Amino acid sequence: xxxxxxxxxxxxxxxxxxxxxxxxxxxxxxxxxxxxxxxxxxxxxxxxxxxxxxxxxxxxxxxxxxxxxxxxxxxxxxxxxxxxxxxxxxxxxxxxxxxxxxxxxxxxxxxxxxxxxxxxxxxxxxxxxxxxxxxxxxxxxxxxxxxxxxxxxxxxxxxxxxxxxxxxxxxxxxxxxxxxxxxxxxxxxxxxxxxxxxxxxxxxxxxxxxxxxxxxxxxxxxxxxxxxxxxxxxxxxxxxxxxxxxxxxxxxxxxxx
Amino acid sequence: xxxxxxxxxxxxxxxxxxxxxxxxxxxxxxxxxxxxxxxxxxxxxxxxxxxxxxxxxxxxxxxxxxxxxxxxxxxxxxxxxxxxxxxxxxxxxxxxxxxxxxxxxxxxxxxxxxxxxxxxxxxxxxxxxxxxxxxxxxxxxxxxxxxxxxxxxxxxxxxxxxxxxxxxxxxxxxxxxxxxxxxxxxxxxxxxxxxxxxxxxxxxxxxxxxxxxxxxxxxxxxxxxxxxxxxxxxxxxxxxxxxxxxxxxxxxxxxxxxxxxxxxxxxxxxxxxxxxxxxxxxxxxxxx
Numbered sequence: 001x002x003x004x005x006x007x008x009x010x011x012x013x014x015x016x017x018x019x020x021x022x023x024x025x026x027x028x029x030x031x032x033x034x035x036x037x038x039x040x041x042x043x044x045x046x047x048x049x050x051x052x053x054x055x056x057x058x059x060x061x062x063x064x065x066x067x068x069x070x071x072x073x074x075x076x077x078x079x080x081x082x083x084x085x086x087x088x089x090x091x092x093x094x095x096x097x098x099x100x101x102x103x104x105x106x107x108x109x110x111x112x113x114x115x116x117x118x119x120x121x122x123x124x125x126x127x128x129x130x131x132x133x134x135x136x137x138x139x140x141x142x143x144x145x146x147x148x149x150x151x152x153x154x155x156x157x158x159x160x161x162x163x164x165x166x167x168x169x170x171x172x173x174x175x176x177x178x179x180x181x182x183x184x185x186x187x188x189x190x191x192x193x194x195x196x197x198x199x200x201x202x203x204x205x206x207x208x209x210x211x212x213x214x215x216x217x218x219x220x221x222x223x224x225x226x227x228x229x230x231x232x233x234x235x236x237x238x239x240x241x242x243x244x245x246x247x248x249x250x251x252x253x254x255x256x257x
Numbered sequence: 258x259x260x261x262x263x264x265x266x267x268x269x270x271x272x273x274x275x276x277x278x279x280x281x282x283x284x285x286x287x288x289x290x291x292x293x294x295x296x297x298x299x300x301x302x303x304x305x306x307x308x309x310x311x312x313x314x315x316x317x318x319x320x321x322x323x324x325x326x327x328x329x330x331x332x333x334x335x336x337x338x339x340x341x342x343x344x345x346x347x348x349x350x351x352x353x354x355x356x357x358x359x360x361x362x363x364x365x366x367x368x369x370x371x372x373x374x375x376x377x378x379x380x381x382x383x384x385x386x387x388x389x390x391x392x393x394x395x396x397x398x399x400x401x402x403x404x405x406x407x408x409x410x411x412x413x414x415x416x417x418x419x420x421x422x423x424x425x426x427x428x429x430x431x432x433x434x435x436x437x438x439x440x441x442x443x444x445x446x447x448x449x450x451x452x453x454x455x456x457x458x459x460x461x462x463x464x465x466x467x468x469x470x471x472x473x474x475x476x477x478x479x480x481x482x483x484x485x486x487x488x489x490x491x492x493x494x495x496x497x498x499x500x501x502x503x504x505x506x507x508x509x510x511x512x513x514x515x516x517x518x519x520x521x522x523x524x525x526x527x528x529x530x531x532x533x534x535x536x537x538x539x540x541x542x543x544x545x
Binding site: 028104 | 264265269275280283285303304342346361364365367372375377378379381382389422423472481483487500501513514517524
């Protein structure tokens with residue numbers, strides 16, 4: 001039976017659609033022209049200009065700071081949630097617990113942003129880096145919990161029973177058996193939380209006070225009011241950094257296996 | 258008996274951190290949105306005292322109704338385009354050899370490592386009156402030189418499809434990978450034409466993947482805010498923009514809450530429909 005070539009053609013066309021804007025953006029970052037109206041020669045001027053923008057570096061520092069904190073806290077809370085969901089799977093409490101952990105994943109970001117804003121306004125909490133941190137922990141918990149839960153469901157329960165039979169207590173079993181086996185799941189969940197936190201714009205925008213700028217908020221105000229070539233250069237740098245990070249993490253996970 | 262109670266104490270202890278955090282920062286804030294939607298606004302951008310339905314009454318103005326209708330059709334159209342494009346891709350990925358499959362999956366995921374805002378910005382540049390696409394289309398005579406590709410609902414649909422297409426390809430591919438392709442050959446042997454076999458055998462076979470894929474575009478599209486904000490202009494505004502305007506422009510938090518209540522209910526409707534339908538048909542299982 002001859003297979004249709006149609007699916008292959010659609011796949012190629014969609015890949016072209018995926019890469020076109022990004023390739024043009026990278027090319028434009030090296031374009032000497034101020035406006036995107038044609039090629040005026042290769043130049044690194046936008047990159048040089050970028051280094052003289054202290055706002056961007058302050059925003060990047062805030063982003064890293066929040067992402068590190070949110071990752072640490074959500075990793076602890078998300079992992080305990082996953083352990084509870086796995087260990088006591090069928091209880092009524094865990095059915096409610098699962099719903100509570102799962103729902104933030106399907107709710108549009110703007111709803112989480114506005115509801116947290118209402119909470120902070122009603123409780124008269126001053127908006128700033130701290131409220132951004134609280135918001136980021138909240139959405140990261142669900143992603144960490146689901147990642148770690150997936151890992152827990154894959155593994156062999158009998159190892160834990162064996163440890164118990166051999167006289168290991170609850171703490172020893174957790175520290176010596178459970179945590180090492182969970183490590184790849186924890187690394188994956190942590191990386192996910194970190195990238196989600198670094199990348200988040202919508203929720204952050206709602207709970208950020210004046211002056212508490214993260215990198216995506218800075219990028220947004222540059223898109224709205226700033227100079228396009230600078231964003232091209234910044235985007236290209238961010239792209240290179242993400243590619244390097246993902247490539248490194250994949251290499252790490254491959255050698256561990 | 259003693260063991261049982263110790264077990265349940267341990268269960269509560271391990272569940273407590275996430276139950277506490279998500280109750281405080283997810284359930285309670287959502288309840289606040291419902292409560293504040295029923296409060297009057299005060300002139301200083303705060304929340305007045307007493308209770309009122311006014312915030313919901315003012316949603317009936319033509320201004321909001323137009324935006325609600327636009328939000329709905331943009332989301333439906335984006336989901337439809339995503340499914341039409343993702344289904345052949347999922348089919349192709351499931352049938353191609355393992356090596357090529359890994360390569361193509363990688364190619365599909367890589368562009369989405371870039372920041373969400375930057376991808377939208379890249380489209381703003383492309384669609385710009387001075388941008389490449391506009392110039393090419395105008396030169397080839399397909400559009401008039403005065404036509405604008407940017408700042409309309411069409412641009413919002415285009416960028417929404419761009420943003421969510423990978424999230425529809427992956428569940429469709431996952432379902433297609435489990436599909437038994439011999440069924441297609443059997444259908445052809447029994448005299449079905451190619452398209453018939455595809456629509457009558459393949460599509461029902463990957464139904465679950467299709468449903469998940471639709472939800473992955475439709476729900477976030479309903480709550481879209483950044484995409485219409487950057488490429489939509491006034492004629493591409495959605496509910497999300499109205500919520501943001503009430504918060505950031507005229508600081509009317511009760512009105513923003515009332516809009517959010519509408520959005521929460523319209524997100525819950527398709528989710529609950531799918532859950533109820535699936536519970537009837539097969540044993541319940543997580544959607545993801």
